[in-house]
Structures are given as structure tokens and as C-alpha cells.
Amino acid sequence: MKCSALVAVAANGVIGKDGLLPWHFPDDLRRFRQLTEGNLVLMGRKTYQSLPLASRPLPNRITLLASRQGISGLPPEVLLWHDLESKLSQLLKQEEHRIKDDLPHETSSIQRKRKAVAKAPEKEKTLWIVGGSEIFKLTQPWWDSIELTRIPLRPAGDTYFDATLLKGFQLKCSQEGPDNLVFESYQRSTTRPTSG
DSSP states (O other), X not given: OEEEEEEEEETTSEEEBTTBOSOOOHHHXXXXXXXXXTSEEEEXXXXXXXXXXXXXXXXXXXXXXXXXXXXXXXXXXXXXXXXXXXXXXXXXXXXXXXXGGGSSSOOHHHHHHHHHHHTOTTSOOEEEEOOOHHHHXXXXXXXXXXXXXXXXXXXXXXXEOOGGXXXXXXXEEEEEXXXXXXXXXXXXXXOOOXXX
């Protein structure tokens, strides 16, 4: 399974303010949806709680929620990970079938979600790391690639993307989009660590 980070970053490094994106660019949201649908998304508690209620969990994706604390009221199809490093190593060793052990039962909505994810034929599944900043830092050693949107703004913010996380990655493609957005694709230039 491939592991990729997906992030939108303002010109001043901001990725969030008060738990929300401090901008709205439909083309960036569309790109997020196109890349992540049919795959798995991993996010932290604050990122999950910043999603609109109608989008929790994200449709046609398996949501993995990393949090050291318990969270009440989660839909049954959201898998809560307390031990991020262990679960991530396990998943990326092609043992993704084990994630279902985190659930005491499978509801029909979970079965539908698994079927939706399985519908992406002929393509390797990707685990998309979508934030927030602490989750990006904790998971960077596992990334194979990064999809980064450059936002042409300098908004006030309280959450930043650490540019040093790009170390060890090479820019493979840069494409200008609408509204002066720039879509960049990076590939790891060093070997991803393996866990035993």
C-alpha cells in the first residue's frame, strides 16, 4: 500500500486557523476528493472535528482517526487508532485486513464503505495522510509521496505545515491551476523505513 501526504499550504505556511481552512478554493477541494475517493484517509482528531457534520466521515473512503484520547459519538465506520505508529506499520505491511479487528461488529454501512473502497480496480490503494500538523510530523517517515497545493494567500493562522517535512522528497510535477493555485507532486528520494 502506498502512503501519501495531501496538504494545502498558504504562502506563509499556514494550513489552518481555529480548526478550519482559512480559504475556500473549490478546485483544491475537488482535487482532494478525486485523490482520496476509494482509498483510506488518516487524520487527527482536530482535523476530523473540523469537517462539516454532513461530511463526517468522508464518503467513499475509509476514515482512520488517530487520537490518544477516546472520542464519543463516532460513527461505527470510523476506525479509532490510539497507537498510531503500530497501526500504521501494520497497515503499510499489506495487513490492511487487520484494521477490521478494531471494530466489535461490522454494520451494513461499514460493509458498503469497504465495497466502495474495493471498487477502485487495477490500482494500488493509497493511505492519504490529511492532517493536521502533528499527524504530518508523526507520519512523515512512512510517506512515499506528497501532493501539495500552494495557496496564493497569506492568511492569519494557528496551524502550520513544517517545510522541513519536504526533506528527502523531489518535486516531480508542478501544475498551475485556477485562482493561481499551484498543484505540486513530490516523490520520496530516499528509502522509506521498514518496521519489524
